[in-house]
Amino acid sequence: MAAELTAHHRRLAQQKREAITSAATDLFLDRGYDGTSLARIAEAAEVSKSTLFKQFPTKAALFEAIVTESWQRDAGDTAARPPAGDLRAGLTAIGHRYAELIGQPRMAGLFRIVIAELPRFPELGRMQFQLGKMPYFASVQRYLESEREAGNADVPDAESAANQFLGMIANYVLWPRMLLTGWDPAAADVRNAVEEAVHTMLARHAPHSPA
Incomplete structure (x- = not known):
């Protein structure tokens, strides 16, 4: 049971990460990198600010992840x-x-x-x-x-x-x-x-x- 919960939590975390990077890419294109805040990205990705900051403490870290994963x-x-x-x-x-x-x-x-x-x-x-x-x-x-x-x-x-x-x-x-x-x-x-x-x-x- 514990392993199943852990796997479930990993899937949820990955889904949230993908939602964040996808929303960030769209917003960067629409508003520019400088014109996009992490708070706006969290809103667009439908995640809490704390969830976003936990995975990406800075906007540069988020962009780095987008580049690497792409x-x-x-x-x-x-x-x-x-x-x-x-x-x-x-x-x-x-x-x-x-x-x-x-x-x-x-x-x-x-x-x-x-x-x-x-x-x-x-x-x-x-x-x-x-x-x-x-x-x-x-x-x-x-x-x-x-x-x-x-x-x-x-x-x-x-x-x-x-x-x-x-x-x-x-x-x-x-x-x-x-x-x-x-x-x-x-x-x-x-x-x-x-x-x-x-x-x-x-x-x-x-x-x-x-x-």
């Missing part, structure tokens, strides 16, 4: 970083997962918040870069390094290759959304963008047998 929502998936052995399959899996991640409205909203508030709150940009983008890109870099070590890829600079690969996908899936209000590419077009990025990577980094 970028790491598939971190528990064992397929998040494919094993070395098949460069095409690995890049395809990573590419589709990345396209799905950055294609979510939540992620586009996060970028809009950072871009809008960057002049007044440069720490938001540092959080997005250091806690979100860089760890994610580093995981792709490590995958490419593992393929290189296994002899399945010719990647002299895995960091640069990871940036190029993910950049090709983001250039189609994410960045137009920052400028075009109606940008919503079809699933088939997103798949094609990923496949083209994989094809480019294979042309550049797949090991070639000697003639």
